[in-house]
Amino acid sequence: MGQRTRAERDAMTVEIGYALVSGFVVAAATxxxxxxxxxFLDLPATAERLLLKAGAVLGAVVFVVRVVHVLWRFPGSAAVLPPGAAQPSQPGRTSPDS
Structure with missing residues (x-):
């Protein structure tokens, strides 16, 4: 794999930050x-402990799943795109020779 440009490194940094923040938000909600x-309910101590542990475990699992999902969908670099999938060379044109 070749060297990445500054823009590609910045895009990856932003994507990682987004994955971590959104993973944290979804995990906290879970x-x-x-x-x-x-x-908030008057439950037996065993039920309270079970709910707190289940919430922590599910929150951790949801965090990992969210981060992996976001980063898996990140395209990486243009070198990974299939041939012909690059942007047109001129704005407003469908292909360079049109």
């Missing part, structure tokens, strides 16, 4: 959705 009943 943890909250599963464990909030344990905090």
């Amino acid at each position: 943890f909250g959705g599963v464990s909030l009943p344990a905090l």
Whole structure:
């Protein structure tokens, strides 16, 4: 694999940041959705512990799945694109020779 341009490195950095932030948000929502009943309802101690642990485990799994999903869909560089999938050389044209 060749060297990446500054723009490609910046795009990858932004994509990684987006993957981590969105993964954290989805994981926090999952943890909250599963464990909030344990905090607001009068449940036995075993049920509260179970809900908190389940929320933590599901939150961690959702975080990993979200980060992998976002980064897997990131195209990487233009060198990975199939031939003919590059942008046209002139804006507003469908192909360079039209």
